[in-house]
Amino acid sequence: MLYSVKMRSAKGGAHELGGKHISGAERIVNQEEIERSVQAMIERAFQHERGCADFINLKIEQIVPQNIVYIRQLAISTLAADTMLSGRNAAVEKLINSGVTKAAALSGIEQLAGLSESMHGAMLLSSTTGQRLDAAAQRGIRVSNMDVADLPAYRMVLRNCGLLDMHVREAVVLASKVQSAAGVIAELCWSDDLTYTTGYVANKSGYYRIPHLKLLNSPNGGRAFFIKPDTNIEVLVSYLENTPVLIR
Ligand code: PML
Incomplete structure (x- = not known):
């Protein structure tokens, strides 16, 4: 059990x-x-x-074992960026490649950068307009109930990429669950930890780390999920928050 x-x-x-x-x-x-x-x-x-x-x-x-959904881990790679500006440009480009419009990608960056207080949960944004589609306000959508099926094997994958940091370990699991959801096209994230400036864009084909998505010592951070505008939000939120997912 x-x-x-x-x-x-x-x-x-x-x-x-x-x-x-x-x-x-x-x-x-x-x-x-x-x-x-x-x-x-x-x-x-x-x-x-x-x-x-x-x-x-x-x-x-x-x-309940019958409720568990088994999914694959997103492949991890790192994009080149040595300043916040080039990092955010790389993020916009990757979001556009994922099927998000340029306007929605720019709006996503602006909305994350404009958070006055960090959000523990995520915003759901339209992949065509960038408009916020959930009603969770400052709480955001809390992705939960996910893990890897084999932690030692997962640690080995991360060690081989030189990425044993806790931020990466948890973010890849979360991003893999998010991309397994119907309606989600891409995710944009950077941390609210003051000294952690690397963020990522994830889409159905991978997890793309981007150094410098924010400035050092900025408390600002959060997540935006870009979704197709006709997505059933209630079904999506229930999957993200409640369905147990194991990565193998
Ligand atoms: C990475 O290094 O791959 C990005 C991790 C982002 C972590 C986000 C968070 O800690 O909230």
């Missing part, structure tokens, strides 16, 4: 009571692996670069 294990932590009390988000993590594991996963998550909550959490929420839930 497989279990979903989720952790979210905050400082200054629970998120709902105004605490500041520190870290979150999730795994899908066998019963024997639950304890080890929980331990790693608690360590992460106490030793995060954003601070030491004083509130930790843990949720462990059995998954």
